[in-house]
Amino acid sequence: MAVKTITAKELHSRINGGNPVFILDVRNPDEYNDWKIEGKELKSINIPYFDFLDEDEKNYKHLPKDTEIAVVCAKGGAALMVAEILDEKGYDVSYLEEGMLEWSRFYHPVTIHVGEDMKLIQVNRLAKGCLSYMVISKGNAMIVDPNRHINEYLELAERENAKIMHIMDTHLHADHISGGQELAEQTGATYYISSSEMQGSDIPYEPLESHKEIKFGDVQVKVLAIPTPGHTPGSVSFLVNDKFLLSGDTIFVGGLGRPDLGGKAREWAQSLYDTVFQTIAGLSDDTMVLPTHYADIKEINEGGFVGATLGEIRQSNEIMRTEDREEFTEKVAGTAGAATPPNYEEIVEINRGTVEVTADKATELEIGPNRCAVHHS
CATH class of the missing domain: 3.40.250.10 (Rhodanese-like domain)
Structure with a gap:
């Protein structure tokens, strides 16, 4: 047998x-x-x-x-x-x-919110600690930070009887290959990313900085694009219906994103300070933060998803309360030299569209854990 x-x-x-x-x-x-x-x-x-x-x-x-x-x-x-x-x-x-x-190819969707206005689903790629999102309203869907196995999103949309209209990347990813461009080609949806992330790229995209709001569905789900630089200069977060902050790699359940992958740790740490104490400071404590990565399985909460309120994150992470700019910069820039995502420079260029690889090569490049979620606690 x-x-x-x-x-x-x-x-x-x-x-x-x-x-x-x-x-x-x-x-x-x-x-x-x-x-x-x-x-x-x-x-x-x-x-x-x-x-x-x-x-x-x-x-x-x-x-x-x-x-x-x-x-x-x-x-x-x-x-x-x-x-x-x-x-x-x-x-x-x-x-x-x-x-x-x-x-590494296994994805697990978890419904976070169901209401009259919308449905919000987190898609967890457990092997990579990668999180992506589907927001559905009146039969239309928005995908945030899709990974490269796009059938996962096509099949999920089919199960939800939803048409994918909008696809956005919060930033130019360094530890996994984005499915944004290919998913847009397959569905006819619009692909959005900040233009500062795509310099030298021939990929068709809609610059996020041109849109203060992106509305869809009969109820017009409100999606506010918030520039949150620090992890990368063009990092953006999305505030959905004033309740859910899809924060990319800027704010994690365990702290803040690393600013060192561009070789400008102190400069980007200064940007991250402004994001935390100016842009994000105005958001209420009950805003639910939903990041694009997590570093520890313990960050999956009792609801089965990775997320926490902004108040909980502020309370549990000292760096979120470190208002002295120089002290903040020193602490955050101190992650420079921490283990970096394997092959991240090549992955960035693939996501920018300046390098093409086979599916087998893409698999090889992505093997290993996520290392973007370095925490500052």
């Missing part, structure tokens, strides 16, 4: 549903320590696959006999080999057929 397979969706459902599963990751230790499947109550262990070739019984002493073991590797081959060994020894075992490659 063939060893059972488990899909990324099934694995996520097991992790979140209280149905125990134990993950055995058989990649090299450095790969596991850098990037792995996580969950609030998840138990996992790393034993490299080649250790199982030695028939050493000590490899099995930490493996449970009463819980299903899901074996994970990079692309599935090594996991299958180990799963077959465990199956022969009587373990309840399955394996993730395409490994971390499959996990």
